Amino acid sequence: MKPAPFEYVRATQLGDALAALASDDDAKVIAGGQSLVPLMALRLARPALLVDVNDLPLDTVEVANNEVRLGSLVRHVRLERDAVVVRAAPLLAEAAALIGYPAIRNRGTLGGSVAHADPAAELPAALVALDGVVLAEGREGTRRISARDFFEGFLTTVLAPDELVVGVQVPVAAERHGASFREWAPRAGDFAVAGVAVVIELDAGGVCVSLGAAACGVGSTPVDLHEVLTDAGVLGASDVGDSLLRSTAQAAARTARGDDDREQLVGLLTAAALHDAFARARGGDASGTGVAA
Numbered sequence: 271m272k273p274a275p276f277e278y279v280r281a282t283q284l285g286d287a288l289a290a291l292a293s294d295d296d297a298k299v300i301a302g303g304q305s306l307v308p309l310m311a312l313r314l315a316r317p318a319l320l321v322d323v324n325d326l327p328l329d330t331v332e333v334a335n336n337e338v339r340l341g342s343l344v345r346h347v348r349l350e351r352d353a354v355v356v357r358a359a360p361l362l363a364e365a366a367a368l369i370g371y372p373a374i375r376n377r378g379t380l381g382g383s384v385a386h387a388d389p390a391a392e393l394p395a396a397l398v399a400l401d402g403v404v405l406a407e408g409r410e411g412t413r414r415i416s417a418r419d420f421f422e423g424f425l426t427t428v429l430a431p432d433e434l435v436v437g438v439q440v441p442v443a444a445e446r447h448g449a450s451f452r453e454w455a456p457r458a459g460d461f462a463v464a465g466v467a468v469v470i471e472l473d474a475g476g477v478c479v480s481l482g483a484a485a486c487g488v489g490s491t492p493v494d495l496h497e498v499l500t501d502a503g504v505l506g507a508s509d510v511g512d513s514l515l516r517s518t519a520q521a522a523a524r525t526a527r528g529d530d531d532r533e534q535l536v537g538l539l540t541a542a543a544l545h546d547a548f549a550r551a552r553g554g555d556a557s558g559t560g561v562a563a
């Protein structure tokens with residue numbers, strides 16, 4: 271099938287992109303096109319006007335004031351490989367490497383993934399785990415929206431139709447920081463059935479003093495697991511023994527209640543990601559930990 275007819279504008283200035291978006295109720299941004307083009311080809315999306323943002327200067331990676339600020343046009347492949355992202359936001363690098371396959375990662379963008387809000391997508395879950403901020407630009411100016419409030423439902427966000435995601439912001443990884451993204455997909459390159467992101471920070475004594483976690487593929491939005499893992503005793507823990515891993519897995523599994531296979535999967539992935547995160551925060555290699563998934 272071919273897309274329905276549409277008009278096309280390639281914006282070179284942010285103001286032009288915003289004006290074009292506001293000019294037509296059926297206008298849509300196109301970034302990497304990896305989600306929108308297939309939907310248009312199937313006629314599940316029929317935008318009257320495509321506003322191409324690829325020429326805007328939003329392919330940026332900056333670190334300032336203890337924050338990593340990433341422009342919305344940063345492609346998945348850059349997130350995966352950029353030395354600054356790998357060092358300062360390793361969870362985003364790990365999440366990006368799990369997206370689809372290389373051809374998808376070469377074109378797909380951070381802003382596109384965030385705005386598209388697929389509940390199975392890795393980057394939205396990683397942003398929720400990191401307590402990140404989405405930067406949305408509209409005619410009224412810039413809105414800073416917590417990732418925890420940004421995702422509303424299946425493919426739905428709080429973004430207004432004439433707003434553009436211009437970037438995201440996450441805290442720079444602390445010195446004793448450990449992060450892990452574990453997921454399971456039936457075949458390499460497929461969307462994951464479920465995935466879990468965990469990020470922790472240890473103090474000098476090895477005690478967990480900060481924690482974030484979220485799951486993808488479980489609900490209609492990324493599921494914030496921060497409270498679940500806190501209640502299971504992760505915050506304040508200095509060791510991830512069997513008992514903590516078991517209680518954490520059981521608590522996380524309950525977020526996927528009603529789907530037995532997914533429940534078990536989410537529990538297992540959470541335990542594995544938590545185990546990795548502690549090993550990495552201690553400066554160890556999390557590979558070969560003996561935790562499945």
Ligand SMILES: Cc1cc2nc3c(=O)[nH]c(=O)nc-3n(C[C@H](O)[C@H](O)[C@H](O)COP(=O)(O)OP(=O)(O)OC[C@H]3O[C@@H](n4cnc5c(N)ncnc54)[C@H](O)[C@@H]3O)c2cc1C
Pocket residue numbers: 298299300301302303304305306307308323342368369370371374377378379380381382383385386388390391392393433434435436459460461462
């Ligand atoms: C075969 C295949 C496998 C895939 N596997 C995965 C996977 O495993 N995990 C995963 O997360 N994704 C996967 N994807 C999707 C891929 O990651 C997309 O790149 C991503 O979801 C959307 O990014 P994009 O830049 O391509 O956005 P586009 O397709 O250009 O746009 C997607 C939507 O977001 C809107 N949009 C884009 N940019 C902005 C912006 N800056 N501001 C406001 N709105 C915007 C568009 O209007 C559109 O509605 C897969 C895609 C394919 C085709």
